[in-house]
Amino acid sequence: MIENPLILHIPHSSTMIPDMNGYKLDFIELFKEMDILTDRYTDELFRSDKDITVRTDFSRIFCDVERFEDDKREVMAKYGMGAVYSHTDDGRLMRIVDRELRGRIIAEYYKPHHQDLFEAVDRQMKTYGEARIVDCHSFPDKPFHCDLNRDNERPDICIGRNSWHTPYSWVVAAMEFFRFKGLSVCIDIPYASTIIPQQYLYKNTRVKSIMIEVNRKLYMDEKTLERNKGFKSTQIMIHDFLYMIRELPSDYKLDYKWPEESMENYAARKKVKHINYLTNYLKYHEKFKHVRLKCWGGYPRFSVQVLQDESLDWVDQKTFEKIEEDRIPLFVGCMGGVGPRFTPGFFNGEKIIVTMGYSVLNGSFGGLTFRKLPEGVKLEDLYWFSGKWSFLNLPVRSESSFFQQPDRA
Numbered sequence: 001m002i003e004n005p006l007i008l009h010i011p012h013s014s015t016m017i018p019d020m021n022g023y024k025l026d027f028i029e030l031f032k033e034m035d036i037l038t039d040r041y042t043d044e045l046f047r048s049d050k051d052i053t054v055r056t057d058f059s060r061i062f063c064d065v066e067r068f069e070d071d072k073r074e075v076m077a078k079y080g081m082g083a084v085y086s087h088t089d090d091g092r093l094m095r096i097v098d099r100e101l102r103g104r105i106i107a108e109y110y111k112p113h114h115q116d117l118f119e120a121v122d123r124q125m126k127t128y129g130e131a132r133i134v135d136c137h138s139f140p141d142k143p144f145h146c147d148l149n150r151d152n153e154r155p156d157i158c159i160g161r162n163s164w165h166t167p168y169s170w171v172v173a174a175m176e177f178f179r180f181k182g183l184s185v186c187i188d189i190p191y192a193s194t195i196i197p198q199q200y201l202y203k204n205t206r207v208k209s210i211m212i213e214v215n216r217k218l219y220m221d222e223k224t225l226e227r228n229k230g231f232k233s234t235q236i237m238i239h240d241f242l243y244m245i246r247e248l249p250s251d252y253k254l255d256y257k258w259p260e261e262s263m264e265n266y267a268a269r270k271k272v273k274h275i276n277y278l279t280n281y282l283k284y285h286e287k288f289k290h291v292r293l294k295c296w297g298g299y300p301r302f303s304v305q306v307l308q309d310e311s312l313d314w315v316d317q318k319t320f321e322k323i324e325e326d327r328i329p330l331f332v333g334c335m336g337g338v339g340p341r342f343t344p345g346f347f348n349g350e351k352i353i354v355t356m357g358y359s360v361l362n363g364s365f366g367g368l369t370f371r372k373l374p375e376g377v378k379l380e381d382l383y384w385f386s387g388k389w390s391f392l393n394l395p396v397r398s399e400s401s402f403f404q405q406p407d408r409a
Contacts, residue, residue: 006071007051008134009135012064017402040220046238067082083106086100118244133397137211139216141154149190156214157186160193162209166208173245175187195211307331
């Protein structure tokens, strides 16, 4: 049995503002902003007597410890929402932050918090030879104004990972755990990465970390801010998840690992020809030799340059969903058990789509398959493919007569 306690990092649950210097909003507007941005109740959802909790006792609108200290490294700094916020989510001036105020907040709040996290990790490393961090968050069901990911359809659970510090086995275990609970799950969507102390970042993989973001609709009313009837069941579910991560053997692993380089670079460098190899079948099939594929997005998100082929068009959402005689929608998912089902599009009056796997492990593509949906299934009957995963057992069959899968080279 694993006796190594987890380190639960809870950065955004507090509503305390210890220093009002610089604030320009009145109290009503300030607390409205706090209501929007606070990960309310995460300290209760992730509460565990068996683990070590590192929690901020000040609001993120005062100091956000999950931002980079250096604004030059922090993408949200351009919105006035770096480590020390100056603006609201919708872009209004909230606080005048001069160099003296920022320096004091960083020195008295930001750095001590990160020192606490480092010391907790360091003690675990010295005692157990490894440290296990769970970065604990929640998120609204609809995007913030400043969110980089603006998809309106959001999953129930978002798993954040780091290519060095999040074991692939953890990601799969977490994904399968929450899917088994009947929830929709995304990796790095709408929020990505997970926290690791700078002293260990990209230096020691024995420091392991995973971020769990819980959609607030599961446990609270986002208008009244009160706990809803799902609060207790969500809390129990989170405790069960923590138990699972805590009890995983240190050497628990699958036969895969994250590539050292980015998925985009790896795929672009090694796997593009595999896409061409697969789509070449279109050219030799009587029914589809004049057909093109159209793609709007994928899971996980990847750059357009990764998936390039002469038979593939990148289109916007409206065009993707449009019924066309000469183009079939291509739904790109991922393999290894971490992947979406699909939403049907239509081709020339027939319910035909194409699916292809995309691996989160090494950027490879595979499993190009034509599928035909049975009569009576409408677009609105299925779930949205871009962010909200529902695992419906619809009677979908592969049209294996269209072509045979090629042998792997």
